[in-house]
Amino acid sequence: MKTVNLVATHSYLGNIRLYIAALESAAGQTVTPIRKLEAKAEGKPPSRANKVQVGAFVSDETRRKLKMLAIEQGRSVNDMIEESFQMLFDKYTT
Structure with missing residues (x-):
């Protein structure tokens, strides 16, 4: 080679x-x-099927905390964000 x-x-x-x-x-x-x-x-990768991108500007500290929490929980940052959205929906729609 x-x-x-x-x-x-x-x-x-x-x-x-x-x-x-x-x-x-x-x-x-x-x-x-x-x-x-x-x-x-x-098409899109299976992990992105039937999904759209949502963006936000956050501080470096917020991003760092989110990444660390995801690592500690053994989950992806995307999964953590989806869970936080669900918590917001539950709080404001019940």
């Missing part, structure tokens, strides 16, 4: 192009760019 050394660039897109070029060189063939592969993928 051939080892390819990659030189870091200042932009993410530059890195992607460099990786693709390195893969093509190592494989001796053209590699389909990542964005084209993503565009061909149909």
Whole structure:
């Protein structure tokens, strides 16, 4: 197997192009760019099926506490946020 050394660039897109070029060189063939592969993928991952994204701006401290709580509980941050929404709905709709 051939080892390819990659030189870091200042932009993410530059890195992607460099990786693709390195893969093509190592494989001796053209590699389909990542964005084209993503565009061909149909639908959402199962974990995101029938869901939409909701965003909020919070302090660094709030984010840190949320992440730590999720780790302590062995759950995802998303799962913790969904539970907090349910608690709010229960509080204000009963």
